Every structure is written in C-alpha cells, then in structure tokens.
Amino acid sequence: MAIKRKIKELQRKREEVLQGGGEQAIRKQQAMGKLTARERIVALLDKGSFNEYDMFVEHDARDFDMDKKKLHGDGVIVGTGTIHHRPVAIFAQDFTVAGGSLGLMHSHKITKIMDHALKMRMPLIGINDSGGARIQEGVNSLAGYGEIFFRNTLSSGVIPQISVILGPCAGGAVYSPALTDFVFVVENISKMFITGPEVIKTVLGEEISMEDLGGARVHSEMTGNAHFFAKSEEECFMQIIKLFSFIPWNNAEKPNLTALKNPKKEYKIDDIVPADPKLPYDVRDVIRSVVDDSDFFEIQEGWAKNLVIGFGRMGGRTVGFVANQPLFLAGVLDVDSSDKAARFIRYCDAFNIPIITLVDLPGYLPGVDQEHAGVIRHGAKLLYAYSEATVPKLTLILRKAYGGGYIAMSSRHLRADFVFAWPSAEIAVMGPEGAANIIFRKEIKEADDPEKVRQQKVKEYKTKFANPYVAAAKGYIDSVIEPSETRKLLLHAIDVSDKKSISGPSKKHGIPPF
Numbered sequence: 001m002a003i004k005r006k007i008k009e010l011q012r013k014r015e016e017v018l019q020g021g022g023e024q025a026i027r028k029q030q031a032m033g034k035l036t037a038r039e040r041i042v043a044l045l046d047k048g049s050f051n052e053y054d055m056f057v058e059h060d061a062r063d064f065d066m067d068k069k070k071l072h073g074d075g076v077i078v079g080t081g082t083i084h085h086r087p088v089a090i091f092a093q094d095f096t097v098a099g100g101s102l103g104l105m106h107s108h109k110i111t112k113i114m115d116h117a118l119k120m121r122m123p124l125i126g127i128n129d130s131g132g133a134r135i136q137e138g139v140n141s142l143a144g145y146g147e148i149f150f151r152n153t154l155s156s157g158v159i160p161q162i163s164v165i166l167g168p169c170a171g172g173a174v175y176s177p178a179l180t181d182f183v184f185v186v187e188n189i190s191k192m193f194i195t196g197p198e199v200i201k202t203v204l205g206e207e208i209s210m211e212d213l214g215g216a217r218v219h220s221e222m223t224g225n226a227h228f229f230a231k232s233e234e235e236c237f238m239q240i241i242k243l244f245s246f247i248p249w250n251n252a253e254k255p256n257l258t259a260l261k262n263p264k265k266e267y268k269i270d271d272i273v274p275a276d277p278k279l280p281y282d283v284r285d286v287i288r289s290v291v292d293d294s295d296f297f298e299i300q301e302g303w304a305k306n307l308v309i310g311f312g313r314m315g316g317r318t319v320g321f322v323a324n325q326p327l328f329l330a331g332v333l334d335v336d337s338s339d340k341a342a343r344f345i346r347y348c349d350a351f352n353i354p355i356i357t358l359v360d361l362p363g364y365l366p367g368v369d370q371e372h373a374g375v376i377r378h379g380a381k382l383l384y385a386y387s388e389a390t391v392p393k394l395t396l397i398l399r400k401a402y403g404g405g406y407i408a409m410s411s412r413h414l415r416a417d418f419v420f421a422w423p424s425a426e427i428a429v430m431g432p433e434g435a436a437n438i439i440f441r442k443e444i445k446e447a448d449d450p451e452k453v454r455q456q457k458v459k460e461y462k463t464k465f466a467n468p469y470v471a472a473a474k475g476y477i478d479s480v481i482e483p484s485e486t487r488k489l490l491l492h493a494i495d496v497s498d499k500k501s502i503s504g505p506s507k508k509h510g511i512p513p514f
C-alpha cells in the first residue's frame with residue numbers, strides 16, 4: 001500500500017513539472033507556431049525512446065524575488081534517446097519557464113548531459129529557445145555559460161554537436177551553438193543575436209525588429225551562422241534525422257555503410273558542363289550525376305553560394321563534397337566561400353569522411369572590398385584546412401583551375417590523394433585573355449593591328465596552357481578522364497583509400513589563420 005501511495009506522489013510531482021510555465025505561457029508558445037520543449041524532443045527522437053533526467057532540479061536563486069518563483073525543471077529538459085536506433089543526448093530549453101533563461105541549476109542540467117554525451121561518445125543535440133543568461137542570477141548564469149562553452153570546445157571533433165534554434169535566442173544561447181558543428185533554423189521562429197532589440201534601443205537609440213536583426217534568413221543567407229533552413233519545426237527535425245544518416249556517432253567511427261544505389265538516369269554527366277568556359281551551369285547536377293541515388297544533402301545552401309558543400313554517398317559510403325559553383329560569381333573563391341569550405345573540410349577530417357573536390361573557378365575574387373575584408377587571412381584557412389586534412393582527398397578538375405584557385409582547391413601540392421581532370425580542364429596562372437594582355441603587352445601595343453596580335457597571343461597561350469596535359473605531364477594530375485568514367489574512378493579511388501593512414505610531425509596543435 002505504502003509504495004502505491006509513493007508512486008501516486010511521484011506521478012503528481014511529475015504532472016506538476018510537465019506543466020512547464022503553465023497553460024497561458026504554453027498557449028503563447030503555440031500561437032507563435034512553436035512546439036513545447038518536450039513535444040520537440042518527442043518529435044525528433046525515435047518513437048518512445050526518450051528518457052528524461054533531472055526533472056526535479058530546482059533553481060536556488062534568491063535575489064529579485066526569485067525565492068518566491070517555482071521554475072519547473074528550471075526551464076530546460078534533458079535526457080537521452082535514440083535516432084536511427086542509436087543513442088543521442090539531448091537538451092531542450094523551455095521558453096515557457098522564465099523565457100528559457102539560463103540560471104546556475106539550468107546550466108548544471110545541461111553540462112551534466114554534455115558530460116554524459118562526451119563520456120559515452122554519443123552525439124549531443126541542443127534545442128535552444130532562450131533569452132540567454134538569466135539576468136536575476138548575475139555572475140552565476142555567466143559561469144553557467146562559461147562551463148557550457150568549455151565543454152562545447154572539449155567535445156568539438158570528438159562527438160557531433162547539433163544546435164537547433166527554435167525561438168528568440170540571445171547571448172550565450174547563440175554562442176554555444178556557434179561552437180557546435182551544425183546550426184538549424186526555422187523561418188519566423190528562429191532569432192539569433194548577441195544583444196536584442198531592447199538593448200540596441202537603449203544603447204544606440206536604434207529601433208530594429210528581431211527578424212531584421214537576426215531572423216532565420218539573415219543567418220542562412222547573410223552571416224553563415226546557420227547551416228540548415230526549414231519552413232517548419234517538423235521539416236527541421238526531418239533535416240536533422242537525415243543529417244544523422246550521413247555522419248558517424250563519434251570520431252573513432254566511420255559513418256554507417258548503406259546499400260549501393262546508382263545515380264538517377266536523368267542526370268546526364270556528359271551534358272552538364274558547357275564547353276565554353278564562360279558559360280555557367282549548376283555544379284550540383286555534376287554531384288547528383290555521380291552520387292548514389294543522386295541524393296545530395298546540401299549544407300549552407302543560401303550562403304556563399306559561389307561554393308557548394310554537402311554530403312552524398314558513393315557506393316554506400318558517406319563523402320563530403322566541396323565544389324565551386326559557376327552559377328554564382330563564376331564560382332570564385334572569396335572571404336565567405338573560403339570560410340565555408342575550410343570549416344566543412346575540418347568537419348569531414350575530424351569525423352573520418354573522405355572529401356571529393358570539384359574544381360571550376362577563375363581564382364580568388366579581386367577587388368578592394370575583398371582585400372579589406374581580409375581575403376588573405378580567410379583564403380589561407382582553405383589552404384590550411386586542405387593541407388591539414390588526412391582523410392582521403394579526391395579532386396576532379398572539370399574546367400577552369402586558375403591561379404591560387406588551382407592550388408587551394410585540393411591540388412596535388414596540398415596532398416590530394418587522387419587528382420583527375422576532364423579533357424575540358426584548363427590549368428594556368430590566370431585566364432588566357434588576362435595572361436596574354438600582361439605578358440605580351442609590349443608586342444600588342446607596338447603592333448600595326450594590336451587587336452589581331454592580341455587574339456593571336458591569347459590563342460597561343462590557350463594552346464600551350466589551357467588544357468590538362470601540361471599538368472598531367474608533370475604528374476600533378478593522375479588521369480585525364482572522360483566525364484562518363486567519373487563515377488567508376490571516384491568509387492575505385494574511395495575503395496583503395498579506405499585504409500589511408502598518414503601522420504605529420506608531432507605538435508600540440510597548429511596555428512590556423514582563424
């Protein structure tokens with residue numbers, strides 16, 4: 001009898017906690033198109049797999065009447081469950097409880113589950129819906145965030161860390177996600193900023209809406225802080241589940257092997273790249289023409305569009321793609337695209353994912369804007385990331401590979417394992433027009449018919465350098481191949497590099513141009 005009474009008491013206590021911030025706050029949350037924190041966890045994880053911990057944790061703040069406030073679960077739900085039947089750790093902040101703000105005990109719940117995730121080598125998912133550090137708790141909330149940032153850094157490159165932004169997130173609630181591997185946002189729901197509109201109005205006297213300051217589109221298209229954009233929370237969860245189908249559970253594993261599927265017939269590799277090097281095309285069609293089932297999972301689709309990154313599978317193995325995108329800015333490298341590629345390369349390298357690089361670019365974007373924005377420093381990140389990466393690196397030169405772009409895009413010289421080129425490849429210090437204008441300037445200027453001589457010199461330069469054979473003659477390219485041979489060769493190259501093992505000189509760590 002006694003145990004029955006105790007079970008009833010437990011049930012009553014649970015019921016109380018499950019009320020979160022109360023009916024009114026939950027209705028407000030729903031009116032914004034948002035699920036509650038627990039609903040989000042249930043929607044994301046495998047059905048029935050969630051187990052909650054630390055449900056009865058209570059805050060211990062006393063100032064500003066906090067001692068009179070009961071904050072259920074202290075505004076965050078933590079636990080473990082499964083995705084694809086494999087274990088994951090998760091926390092979800094509950095905006096209905098004090099705006100999901102982070103006090104000391106709230107932070108202890110998060111750091112405890114982070115420690116579990118690292119110890120047990122399973123991914124960590126953080127659903128952020130929080131006004132940041134709880135103002136009433138002063139330095140204790142700052143300490144809480146510091147502890148989270150430290151653990152984010154410790155876990156980086158060991159277990160996957162996924163952040164989902166599902167509400168107005170300020171301060172620490174966006175800095176922790178910025179330290180994680182992938183950030184997911186949802187239209188109209190996600191907001192990310194260091195200081196909110198209220199603070200901006202107080203300090204600067206400027207009025208700006210939350211959406212314009214840091215809405216989902218701002219971070220998917222302008223800042224690059226977000227990696228995946230969805231139109232609803234449901235779509236966002238589907239994206240997360242798909243991401244988990246490509247990545248390993250920790251850095252000691254390889255991604256799951258799936259059954260080989262051929263690319264779809266509608267992607268005809270011979271017809272995608274125009275022969276004229278000035279004409280654009282969508283490099284994603286080349287990727288789709290070689291990956292299993294033509295399934296390419298693009299990352300940061302809306303930002304730095306002149307370079308494409310994402311996952312696909314080759315013969316059932318996950319690979320990361322880095323490709324210049326001639327549809328935008330002729331596929332040049334610039335500040336943002338260098339950052340985008342460099343970080344992704346480091347992700348693939350940390351988690352044992354081979355990298356395939358598709359090259360077609362006229363070089364780095366020239367101009368005062370880029371120079372002053374630090375293209376030297378940012379561009380160098382790409383050189384560093386490729387040079388440092390020890391996973392299998394396969395390169396395919398489709399068309400143009402000019403100047404620094406040729407070197408930076410996983411060239412043999414940065415230790416690509418296999419470099420292939422199509423017959424349409426052109427490898428030179430710069431485009432034939434620019435090259436002829438510079439090296440034959442005097443002859444062109446002094447000629448009776450300067451334009452005719454200029455054309456002649458351009459042709460001469462093209463014949464000499466604008467082909468793959470000069471590089472192939474030096475062994476910088478391993479094979480010049482027909483487009484239709486591409487998948488077969490890439491599959492083979494991935495197969496033979498499966499056990500690749502190299503190591504560099506012993507050091508604590510390098511000093512990349514962060």
Ligand code: HXC
Nearest residue numbers: 098099101131132133134135145168170171172173175196
């Ligand atoms: C305590 C907070 C809070 C916070 C929100 N609330 N943020 N309580 N500390 N940081 C409470 C509100 O008082 C309110 O309580 C409830 O949550 C809902 O908030 P609203 O303001 O009504 O919601 P909304 O209009 O949607 O605005 C959300 C918001 C705004 C944009 C997040 O609340 C806001 O600007 N909050 C402060 C953001 C901020 O500057 N945080 C500190 C960041 S510094 P009631 O009881 O009225 O329902 C930081 C340090 C780490 O995080 C930095 C690391 C580098």
